[in-house]
Structure formats: C-alpha cells, structure tokens
Amino acid sequence: MTASTTLALSTTNLRKSYGRQVALAGLDLEVPSGVVYGFLGPNGAGKTTTMRLLTGLIRPDSGSISVLGQSFDESKHTILYDVGALIESPSLYPHLSARDNLIVFGATGRRVGRARVEELLDLVGLRDRAGDRVSHYSMGMRQRLGIAVALLNDPKLLLLDEPANGLDPSGIVGLRDTLKALAGSGKTVFISSHILPEVQQLADIVGIVAAGRLVTQGPLSELLTSQALVRVKVQPEETAQALAVLSKLAGDGHVEISDTEAAWLTLRIVADRAAAVNRALAEVSIYASGLEAGSDLESLFLELTAPPEPPPTPTRPGAIPGWNSGVVS
Amino acid sequence: MRLAIAGIRKYWTRSATILSLVLAVGFVALEFVLAGVGYRSASGGTTIDKATATWLLTFPDAFDAILAIAFEFVAIIGLIYVATASGSEWTWGTLKVAVARGHSRWGYTLSTFGSLAIIVLVGLALGVLAGVVGVAMGASIAGFPMGNPLDLSALPQFFVKFARAGIGIVALTSVGYAAAMVAKNQMAGIGTVIVYFIFSIVAPALLPQIVRDILRYQPFSTAADAIGLSGPPTTVAATSTTALDPNVALAITVAWLVGLLAVAAISVQRAEVTG
Ligand SMILES: Nc1ncnc2c1ncn2[C@@H]1O[C@H](COP(=O)(O)OP(=O)(O)OP(=O)(O)O)[C@@H](O)[C@H]1O
Ligand SMILES: [Mg+2]
Numbered sequence: 001m002t003a004s005t006t007l008a009l010s011t012t013n014l015r016k017s018y019g020r021q022v023a024l025a026g027l028d029l030e031v032p033s034g035v036v037y038g039f040l041g042p043n044g045a046g047k048t049t050t051m052r053l054l055t056g057l058i059r060p061d062s063g064s065i066s067v068l069g070q071s072f073d074e075s076k077h078t079i080l081y082d083v084g085a086l087i088e089s090p091s092l093y094p095h096l097s098a099r100d101n102l103i104v105f106g107a108t109g110r111r112v113g114r115a116r117v118e119e120l121l122d123l124v125g126l127r128d129r130a131g132d133r134v135s136h137y138s139m140g141m142r143q144r145l146g147i148a149v150a151l152l153n154d155p156k157l158l159l160l161d162e163p164a165n166g167l168d169p170s171g172i173v174g175l176r177d178t179l180k181a182l183a184g185s186g187k188t189v190f191i192s193s194h195i196l197p198e199v200q201q202l203a204d205i206v207g208i209v210a211a212g213r214l215v216t217q218g219p220l221s222e223l224l225t226s227q228a229l230v231r232v233k234v235q236p237e238e239t240a241q242a243l244a245v246l247s248k249l250a251g252d253g254h255v256e257i258s259d260t261e262a263a264w265l266t267l268r269i270v271a272d273r274a275a276a277v278n279r280a281l282a283e284v285s286i287y288a289s290g291l292e293a294g295s296d297l298e299s300l301f302l303e304l305t306a307p308p309e310p311p312p313t314p315t316r317p318g319a320i321p322g323w324n325s326g327v328v329s
Numbered sequence: 330m331r332l333a334i335a336g337i338r339k340y341w342t343r344s345a346t347i348l349s350l351v352l353a354v355g356f357v358a359l360e361f362v363l364a365g366v367g368y369r370s371a372s373g374g375t376t377i378d379k380a381t382a383t384w385l386l387t388f389p390d391a392f393d394a395i396l397a398i399a400f401e402f403v404a405i406i407g408l409i410y411v412a413t414a415s416g417s418e419w420t421w422g423t424l425k426v427a428v429a430r431g432h433s434r435w436g437y438t439l440s441t442f443g444s445l446a447i448i449v450l451v452g453l454a455l456g457v458l459a460g461v462v463g464v465a466m467g468a469s470i471a472g473f474p475m476g477n478p479l480d481l482s483a484l485p486q487f488f489v490k491f492a493r494a495g496i497g498i499v500a501l502t503s504v505g506y507a508a509a510m511v512a513k514n515q516m517a518g519i520g521t522v523i524v525y526f527i528f529s530i531v532a533p534a535l536l537p538q539i540v541r542d543i544l545r546y547q548p549f550s551t552a553a554d555a556i557g558l559s560g561p562p563t564t565v566a567a568t569s570t571t572a573l574d575p576n577v578a579l580a581i582t583v584a585w586l587v588g589l590l591a592v593a594a595i596s597v598q599r600a601e602v603t604g
Contacts, residue, residue, distance in 0.1 A: 018603075055429035057602040080431030087429065091422030091604075095343050105423075107335030108437065109430030149426060 006069065008033040008157050008188035009054065014063035016049055016212075023049040025212035026063070031190055031205070036183045038203030038220070039192040040297075042305050046212040047192040051087045051161050054190075055080060068157055081110040084155030086163055090146020094135035098126050098145050101134060102152065110153045120148040125174065139166040147175065158182060160191045164198060176202055196297045200224075206297070210305040223300060228270040230277050233290030236263045242286055249273075249280050264290070332437070336444025340414055349410040350452050356402045357395070357456045358463035361385065365467025384559075386468040388476035389483030393490070393558045395460030400494045400556065403456045404501045404549065405526065407449040412505035412522045414445055416515030422604040424597070435594040442506050442590060446499045453498050457491065490556050493579060497552030500586035503593070504548055510593040513600060525549075545573060548585040554578035 009031040016024040024046045031037045041047050052058045054065060056074040065072045067079050092101050099117060106112030121130045124144040134142060143166045150158060158179075164172050179189045179202060193199050199206065200220065207217040216223060234242045239257060242265055246255045250267045258264040267277060274293040281288055340346050368382045385394045418424040418441065427437045461478055468475035504525060509518025529549045536544075544550060550573075557575035573581070 052603065057425055057428055059601070077428075077431045077433055080429060083429075083431070085429045087425065089422075091426050093339055093421065093423060096339060100338060100342075104335045104339045105426055105430065107332045108427040108432040111331065153430070 006033045010066045012064045015061045034186045035204040036189045038199035038206040041209035045209045082156040084150040085159040086146045086150040087161045092134045097131045099130045112152050124148045157188045200297045215304045230267045231292040232288045233264050238286050332440040333443040353403050353406045354459040357399045358459040361463030361467035365470035368471040386473045388478045391464045392487045399456030403453045407502045408505040411445050411502040412509045412518035416509035416518040419513045420515045425602045434598050438594045438597045494556045500582045503589040507589040507593040511596045551578045551581040555582045
C-alpha cells in the first residue's frame with residue numbers, strides 16, 4: 001500500500017497470548033479506508049482475538065493498533081463510537097424484543113435515536129418480528145439482529161466476525177449488498193470469514209492469517225493472479241513428455257502431475273497463458289483432451305495456511321484426510 | 330442517566346425481576362398474616378405474647394416491624410437477584426457489546442448497578458406496602474387493634490428509617506454485584522452470595538464471641554443496625570451481639586457500598602472480556 005493511502009485500521013507487531021496459548025504472534029495489518037477487507041484464516045488462527053483487540057475487549061501483550069487514524073488503546077474508548085462490531089456470536093438480551101435490544105444497546109456508547117432503530121429493523125428484515133422476544137428467534141434472526149447492533153451508530157469502520165453465520169441465501173445477499181453499499185459510501189468493512197466464494201465476491205483486499213501471523217495481504221485480484229493455475233489432460237502414455245515440455249514453458253517445479261486424476265497436469269501460470277500451453281503441446285503432437293484455466297481463493301488459502309508437513313503418522317480408520325490441517329495447536 | 334433508564338427497561342421485563350418482587354412482597358405480607366394467625370391460635374399465649382403482637386400488629390410500632398421484616402426479605406432476595414441479573418451481563422456477553430461500542434467500563438459498571446439499585450429500592454417500597462396490608466390482615470385475623478397507619482406524627486420518623494433501610498439494602502446488594510463482577514459469571518456470583526448468607530446469618534450462632542464481635546461489622550449486620558429500629562420487646566437476642574450505634578453503622582454501611590462498588594469497577598476495568 002502506498003504511504004498516501006489513508007488507513008482505516010492498522011496494527012504493528014501485535015502480540016497476544018492467553019496464558020501459554022499464543023493467539024497472535026506479531027500481526028501487521030493495513031486496512032485502507034473505503035474497502036471491504038476479507039480477513040481469512042483457519043480455525044484458531046487468531047481472527048477473533050484480533051477483533052477483540054481492535055475493540056478494547058482485551059489488551060495486547062505488545063504491539064500497537066491504530067483505528068481511524070488515531071492510535072488506539074483502551075483509554076481512548078470513545079474512538080469506538082465510530083466503530084461497529086459483531087464479534088463471535090451475537091450477544092443479546094434474550095428476554096427483550098429486537099427493538100428493545102437495539103434501544104438498550106443504543107443507550108451505550110454514542111447515543112442512538114429511535115428512528116435509527118426502526119431503520120435498522122427494516123434493513124435486516126426483522127420488522128415483522130421486532131416485538132418478539134429474542135429467545136424465540138431462530139439462529140439466523142439473532143445473527144441479523146447482531147448485525148443491526150453493529151450498525152447502530154452508523155460506523156465508519158465495521159468489524160464483522162463471520163457475519164454470514166446462520167444466514168439464509170437471501171440474508172447473505174442482503175448482507176453482501178449492505179456491505180458493498182457501505183464501502184461504496186466511503187466506510188470501511190473488515191470482515192472475517194470462512195466462506196471463501198463469498199469473500200471472493202465481496203472483498204477488495206484480503207489478508208490471510210495463520211498461526212497468529214499474516215501470511216499474505218493485498219488486493220484480491222493481484223493475489224489471484226499470482227495464484228493462477230492451468231490444468232491440462234493428456235493421454236496417459238504422453239504424461240512424461242508433456243511434463244518435460246511444460247516445465248520449459250512454466251519453469252521447473254511449476255508443473256505437477258496429479259496424484260488423484262490420471263494424466264492431468266497442473267501448471268502454476270496465469271490463466272491467460274492457457275493458449276500457450278495448448279500450442280506448446282501441439283508442437284510436439286500432444287493434443288490436450290482437457291484444459292482448465294482459472295484461479296480461486298480456496299487453493300490460495302489452503303496452500304498458504306497449510307501447516308508444516310507433520311511426520312507421517314498412521315491414519316485412524318475413518319479419519320478425514322486434512323481435517324485437522326488448519327488447526328493451530 | 331439515560332443508561333440507568335435503559336437499564337430499568339432491560340430489567341423490569343425480566344421474569345427474575347417479577348419473580349423476586351412477588352416473592353419479597355408475598356413473604357412480607359405472609360409474615361404478618363401468620364403473626365395474626367399465631368396470636369389467635371395461641372390463646373394460651375405460648376407462641377406470641379401480647380407485647381410482641383402489639384409490636385407486630387399495631388401502628389405506629391408496626392412500622393418498625395414492617396421495616397425490619399421487609400428489610401430482611403428484600404435483602405436476601407435482592408442480593409441473589411442482583412448477583413443473577415448482573416452476572417448475566419457476562420453470561421450473555423452483553424457487557425462485551427457495551428465495551429465494544431466505546432462505553433467506559435467503569436461508567437457501565439456503575440450505571441448498571443444504579444439500575445439494579447433502583448429496582449431493589451422499588452422492591453423495598455413494595456415490601457413495606459405489603460407489610461402494611463399484611464398488618465391490617467393479621468390484626469383483623471387476630472382480632473387485635475391495628476392502630477392508625479396514617480398517624481402523621483409517626484410518618485416523618487418512618488421515612489427517615491425507610492431511607493436508612495434503603496441505603497442499607499443498596500449497600501447489601503452491592504455484595505452480590507461485586508461477587509458477580511469479580512467472578513464474571515452468574516452462577517459463581519449466586520454461589521458466593523449464598524455462602525455469604527450462611528456465613529453471616531447461620532454461622533455466628535456457632536462461633537465464639539470474638540468472631541461475632543468482628544462479624545457485626547460485616548454489611549448485613551451494619552445495614553440492619555443502621556436503620557435504628559426498635560426490636561420486639563420480648564426478643565432477648567440470644568445470638569446477636571449488641572447492636573452498633575445507628576449512625577456509626579450507617580457510616581460503615583456506606584463505606585462498604587463505596588468499597589464494594591470500587592471492587593466491582595476495578596475488576597471490570599481490568600478484565601479480559603472474551604465471552
Ligand atoms: N478466551 C480464550 N482463552 C484461552 N485461549 C483462547 C481464548 N480465545 C481464543 N483462544 C486461543 O487463541 C487462539 C486463537 O483463537 P481465535 O478465537 O482468535 O481464533 P479464530 O481465528 O477466531 O478461530 P475460528 O475460525 O475458529 O473462530 C486459539 O488457539 C484459541 O485456542
Ligand atoms: Mg473466531
């Protein structure tokens with residue numbers, strides 16, 4: 001990011017442990033104003049911990065935080081008047097209605113008027129049930145209300161921790177439209193998520209965190225370009241020759257023969273070069289029977305967050321391969 | 330202030346609030362009705378003698394009896410109620426929302442206590458009203474003259490004592506509040522409060538004099554002494570030690586209130602809110 005970009009949020013070498021459990025091991029984030037920033041990482045990577053630090057719920061062991069251009073610590077809690085947050089699951093008064101929850105929370109922090117409460121009930125689609133007790137709500141309805149609470153003070157910076165949890169398709173579309181509209185009006189949205197296609201549709205910038213550290217950060221389009229893949233299928237007996245030809249094109253180590261699908265080769269090159277792949281093979285009279293080009297966040301995510309190779313252990317019968325791969329222990 | 334008002338909105342619809350108020354009111358009224366029944370059936374004069382019945386069932390003396398009994402029930406129920414209601418700020422994670430919205434932690438801690446204190450004071454007022462009704466019922470059951478509850482000359486003194494009882498009740502409920510805020514959890518708060526009761530009410534009878542002398546400075550005891558009530562004439566309090574001077578007791582009670590609120594506020598200020 002250029003120095004002239006104003007940052008809505010940044011952290012420098014942020015560290016936090018819970019007892020002996022390290023949650024953040026020196027996190028450096030840079031979130032420019034007016035974007036949707038997708039904050040991705042496997043379970044236990046430190047996403048929620050980051051959100052808690054950004055809202056003064058917990059204190060960092062070291063490192064610094066800057067929010068909306070001001071250096072932030074707990075003593076400057078009024079900076080949070082311009083921040084809205086939904087951290088982990090929505091926290092609500094179960095015996096109160098949606099409307100009363102919004103009114104009661106609206107009495108904390110910066111004062112919120114009744115008109116805003118009604119506006120938000122419409123926005124999150126809870127108007128018809130606004131008078132019902134929250135304890136009678138479905139999970140998705142609570143999530144919608146949690147999002148409304150985060151939006152109460154029309155925040156300049158919105159922090160959402162897995163906001164799509166439990167939302168139905170129309171809720172997800174509504175959320176996406178709302179967040180895009182907010183970013184369009186100059187607000188900044190910082191959103192953690194596991195739903196990668198959703199993030200791919202929504203985020204301008206992504207940061208991927210693993211084991212409490214940022215492993216990559218940048219505009220989504222650039223990251224995806226760097227991650228581009230071309231897959232090509234040849235006749236089984238031509239695999240070795242194809243590997244040699246394509247290695248010259250893509251560079252050594254950038255071509256792999258698939259272990260799972262016979263005679264498919266994967267090249268790590270930008271999608272635009274699919275035609276060049278085809279041409280190179282044709283020159284040696286190999287005609288591809290299948291060709292795919294593209295890139296996706298999921299493979300980037302899996303690659304960047306894969307833990308170091310563990311020593312081989314016998315797999316338990318019935319264990320799902322890779323199931324534990326993202327968990328930091 | 331607006332937060333304390335919002336706090337009342339969030340508490341008064343809660344079933345724990347309604348249940349606690351109903352229990353407090355019910356017990357106080359019942360106590361006087363039972364006194365009436367006791368006096369009547371004890372024509373032999375064994376359960377309740379005439380002097381005690383007069384203290385309990387005839388105004389203006391009955392005001393002291395009403396305050397004493399309403400104070401005890403409202404204190405016990407209020408202490409558990411406050412621990413429950415404030416502990417659920419942690420259990421539900423709603424404190425987290427207030428902090429993340431930029432509210433100062435100590436401000437939130439104190440105004441939440443303010444709302445709860447107002448509810449407990451309403452409980453005390455309702456308890457006293459229930460006591461007046463209970464006295465009327467008890468007196469009529471016992472066939473005893475109830476005197477005049479609207480005796481204007483007795484009222485100023487009654488209001489002073491009511492105000493002292495109110496301060497005492499608020500100080501006492503701050504024990505439940507501090508317990509819940511330090512424990513950061515509803516059940517732990519309630520548990521602490523129950524242990525406190527057993528310790529302060531049941532245990533003294535079994536403990537040596539020196540411990541009882543110390544225990545009369547604990548808030549339950551000072552808050553009761555601070556009201557400055559006359560006791561029932563026949564009760565030679567076997568278990569209690571001599572009461573403190575009401576003004577000294579009031580000062581100690583206020584000190585407890587301030588100290589316990591400081592403990593609650595400091596503990597919330599330092600807490601890691603991860604719920
Ligand atoms: N309250 C806590 N007490 C102790 N350890 C905690 C606490 N909260 C989180 N941790 C630990 O900190 C690390 C990071 O947790 P965090 O909740 O920030 O992860 P996350 O990225 O939000 O994961 P998820 O995707 O599962 O929500 C984990 O190892 C977790 O066990
Ligand atoms: Mg999380």
